[in-house]
Amino acid sequence: xxxxxxxxxxxxxxxxxxxxxxxxxxxxxxxxxxxxxxxxxxxxxxxxxxxxxxxxxxxxxxxxxxxxxxxxxxxxxxxxxxxxxxxxxxxxxxxxxxxxxxxxxxxxxxxxxxxxxxxxxxxxxxxxxxxxxxxxxxxxxxxxxxxxxxxxxxxxxxx
Ligand SMILES: [Zn+2]
Numbered sequence: 001x002x003x004x005x006x007x008x009x010x011x012x013x014x015x016x017x018x019x020x021x022x023x024x025x026x027x028x029x030x031x032x033x034x035x036x037x038x039x040x041x042x043x044x045x046x047x048x049x050x051x052x053x054x055x056x057x058x059x060x061x062x063x064x065x066x067x068x069x070x071x072x073x074x075x076x077x078x079x080x081x082x083x084x085x086x087x088x089x090x091x092x093x094x095x096x097x098x099x100x101x102x103x104x105x106x107x108x109x110x111x112x113x114x115x116x117x118x119x120x121x122x123x124x125x126x127x128x129x130x131x132x133x134x135x136x137x138x139x140x141x142x143x144x145x146x147x148x149x150x151x152x153x154x155x156x157x158x159x
Pocket of ligand 1: 129130131132133134144145146147148149
């Protein structure tokens with residue numbers, strides 16, 4: 001099972017149908033793009049992405065480890081939350097953040113960068129009807145001409 005940091009969600013082209021991904025509450029808050037939010041929230045509703053909220057103990061353990069490696073100053077609260085959640089549930093952290101990787105190593109956690117995983121850095125967006133799924137060109141605005149539902153931008157992946 002894998003835990004995604006914010007950049008891993010925003011920059012990648014993940015196949016959530018595998019059902020192996022976790023995020024933390026702070027990561028969700030950091031996603032500002034409305035379309036990405038729609039995709040993530042939909043995957044959460046379907047149980048394909050799970051939310052992991054770490055407890056105090058693991059958070060403290062991560063801070064101790066980060067103090068030892070010297071990364072504590074550069075890690076955000078979100079980074080610490082990610083590491084603590086990974087520690088609790090023994091998740092592989094997907095991140096390109098060197099500080100997170102460093103502390104993950106100190107905690108004997110697995111991590112992988114998006115480059116290693118071969119994830120494409122660019123999301124393939126398509127416009128598609130929310131109701132019937134009909135695809136529309138990127139410049140299309142308005143409602144679906146078949147079923148009248150909203151046409152939204154979504155990732156090219158099925159999930
Ligand atoms: Zn439609």
